[in-house]
Amino acid sequence: MTRDATTAGALSAKRDTVFTAAMLLPGALATVVLILFALSLVLFLSLRNNAGPLLGEGFTIENFVSIAIDPLYWTVIIRSLSIAGLVTAATVVTAYPVAYYLAFHAGSRRGLILFLVTLPFWTSYLLRVFAWKIVLAYNGVLNSALIVTGLQNEPAIALLNTPAAVVITLAHAYAPFAILPIYVSLQTIPTSLLEAASDLGARPFTSFRRIVLPNSMPGVLAAALVVFVPTVGDYVTPALVGGPSSTMIGSLIQSQFGKANDWPFGSALAVVVMLVILAVILLARHADRAFGSRT
Template identity: 75%
Template sequence: MSQMATAATEAEHSSSQLGFRASMSAPGLLVTCVLILFALALVLFLAFRANDGSLMGSGFTVANFITVLGDDLYATVILRSLAISGLVTLATVVTAYPVAYFLAFHAGRWRATILFLVTLPFWTSYLLRVFAWKVVLAYNGVLNSALLSLGAISEPLMIFLNTPAAVVVTLAHAYAPFAILPILVSLQTIPPSLLEAASDLGARPLLAFRRVVLPMSMPGVLAAALVVFVPTIGDYVTPSMVGGPASTMIGSLIQAQFGKANDWPFGAALSITVMLVILLLVALVRLADRKFGSRT
């Protein structure tokens, strides 16, 4: 009887745990299904519709994808977007890693203050931050004024604003916290005993970093790269404000289709194409991560 009572108690406890987990995950599942999966399904539906001037189009066709794949303009813009996003990701991760390393191992009691400063830009509007960089890089902006006062140039330069470099710098600054935090979490999971063991075995700090810290923090680095790369490839606000015609990215074309052109089906086809390209790149990164993990 006692065994049956114990089994019944365990079954009741397991059932209550299952119910608790279901109730806790229900809001997230609801948001995912309604706001994400439904939106993706709607975009996929629109991508195969023909534009007849109405919101949802009429009939089903693959002409939108044929146009996207057959026009060199869209291939050029997608490749440019990949290049700019790649440079933004590289610049962001390279500059974020030292900050995360300092926070993880050397910040001490200043860690909370520095983390506050890292997240401080989130207190302001994204548009305000982009506009601030426009003020800095403008023809009569802060950077040209500083160079003029130092005597480095004789007249203001026009090479700072409306260039791909301006887009890279602005996006790298805007997404820096998104790279710092994943790398910091990854570095904090490294046991200090491993570094002490490396030091006891005669490894100098640079060698210990290369053989211990960097390999073990690679999951955080890859996560930071994805967190930065995926949203920046579709950004259209920054290129429109600080970039010129040579900085046009695919997000700007998609926004134009849903806005001025009023061609939602073609804009949806562009969105699906970009999403497939991103999924392919993410799959390649995951494959590289698995191979890297297998070697370590």
């Protein structure tokens, strides 16, 4: 009986291993083919000359040297990081109260609010950007509302074609991506901790500062990364609602692959941006370890 039980256990473990491998295989193949292969190709192109065939010829670091010595690219990279940082801060700050309400106070309305949070995904991203273009235009909805209410006699707020328009539009577009991770993180906090704090005489703000906020930091950091990473390389929104002062690194990369037809240099720019983002992710991991869950 013992031998039969051991054999049955070994067969069960083998079946579990095969099942796990079968479940992981599609994702692993997609990761290798769609991500690692693409990244390898970008790195390969960044080390080529823009001459001869499509993939260039000869290996060189000239593209990276050009980026390093030209202040234009670093100015645009710093501007991209600044705009992405403002978007991330605005998105997380506005998303946290919504996620907090969903986690602790929504009750039976939670499903409806989650539906409303994800509702923007039902429309085209370009449509949402054009909507903000109409709102922020000099003669748009915002200035018209101020005139109708008597707060202004003529259009006075010129936000379109400015970095502020880019920040507002991107913060609205990525709000659901920030709300959901924070909400999930808040839901993992045991209500017994809050009840215990209340029983010990802690005021609501003290409970929030000492229990809720520290334990929700992993979700906050996840939301910040989910927002920051794509906004650094965004080029559609700056092109539609931003002006020359809002040009971001994604626009330069797109122009290298498009009008300039210089794929090696565009790939080098992309590699530099990825390295910058990697540095931000490492800082975020350090912050997560320093300010993560304290339970």
